[in-house]
Amino acid sequence: MKMHNFSAGPCILPASVYAQAAEAVLNFDNSGLSILEISHRSKAFMSILDEAREKVLRMLGLKEARYSVLFLQGSASMEFLRVPYNLMKSKAGYIDTGTWSSKAIKEAQAFGEVAIVASSKRANYTYIPEVDVVDPDLDYLHFTSNNTIYGTQFTTIPQVSVPLVCDMSSDIFSRQLDFSRFDLIYAGVQKNIGPAGLSLVVVKKEVLGKTARSIPSMMDYQQHIDQGNLYHTANVFGVYTSLLNLRWLNDLGGIPAVEFLNNAKAKLLYEAIDSLDVVEGIAAEAFRSKMNVTFRFKNSELEKAFDAYCERENIVNIKGHRSVGGYRASLYNALPIESVQVLVQVLEQINQKA
Structure with missing residues (x-):
């Protein structure tokens, strides 16, 4: 049965990744061992980790001499805390564009002053606010590049003179950017990278070690870097599956190829x-996300018919977030265009019968 999974996360990964990961659970690399039982300090896993980190930097066009790559446990929510622990001395700036940036702001407020540089809260986060002036004395500026709940996305990188931090959880590896503009990128891996439970952190080495703060070892990026990403037992399966996905992306042609798709x-x-009479987009057109498309029916009575069509066509995980309502179709890298075509056909059928 072909399922059309529009989940916002955890989300669909390539079929080849599922197949290779499943095989490795039973017999990793013809070793007779499961990927679930190999040591995180074995040569086999070190090879996996090294290749994954190398591919991340190559995909992003960054140099190992300047940037470190970490796969850490706790997913992006842990980075809400780790970022200010490692970078905030007294005051940091945040752009408030939704639930996840708001959560990051809450964590940062425990470490110093947080300046809300711009916010779209007054319009229920349906647009990306303009950033006018940024205090040059800020320790860093933080923003969320794509907002899964509201279906908005930054179209340009903020031009600032302070270190730039980005939560890129839901659109990393989906489009070409000048990634060298960022001092720290983090992402929960459960969208375009791998299975839930990990975060990917890409940090410019020179921004660390400047807070004069005593940082608990588990929260200290430098500690994880110094220990070769092995300060504690690594999530071997998560890193391995992420590597499989990075290989898939590389074979596809990298970020330029997947951005085209x-x-x-x-x-x-x-x-x-935009062309059908029965539906309308929720996010402001100028800031529409290419990863998370939010929409609703102009007549809410049509939702039951749409839900029934979706069930018949095996369209799943398309309900909108409770804070927004309507529907949300997540179009992450591995989602085939055929799934979008099926969804569009359903919308057209509803439109014809309305």
Whole structure:
């Protein structure tokens, strides 16, 4: 049965990744051992970790001499705390564009003053606010590049003279950017990287060690770097599955190739939303996300019919977040365009019968 999974996360990964990961659970690399039982300090895992980190830097166009790559446990929510622990001396700036940036702000407030540089809260986060002036004395500026709940996405990188930190959980590896503009990127891996439970951190080495703060070892990026990402037992399966996905992306042609496919998927769905009488987009058009498309029916009575069509066509995980309502179709890297075509056909059928 072909399922069309539009989950916002954990989300779909390539079929080849599932197959290789499943095989490795039974017999990793013909070793007779499961990937679940190999030591995190074995040569086999060190090879996995080294290749994964090398591929991350190569995909992002960054140099190992300047950046370190870490796969850490706790997912992006842990980085809400780790970032200010490691970077905030007294005052940091945050752009408030939704639930996840708000959670990051709450954690940072325990370490010093947080300046809300811009916010779209007054419009229920349906747009990306303009950043006018940034205090040059800020320790860093933090923003969330893509907002899964509200379906908004930054189209440009903020131009600032302070260190730039980005939560790129839901659109990392999905589009080309000048990643050298960032001093620290973090992402929960459960969108475009791997299975839930890990965070990917890419940090410019020179921004660390400047807070004069005593940092608990588990929260200290430098400690994890110094220990070769092995300060504690690594999530071997999570890192391995992430590597499989990075290999898939590399074989596809890297970020330029997948961006082309992502643009096609988003264009197809947004054109349907804009042309059909029964539905409308929720996010402001200028800031629409290419990863998370939010929409609703103009007549809420049509939702039951749409839900029934979705069940018949095996379309799953498309309900909108409770704080927004409506529907949300997540179009992450591994989602095939065929799934979007099925969704568009359903919307067209609803439109014809309305």
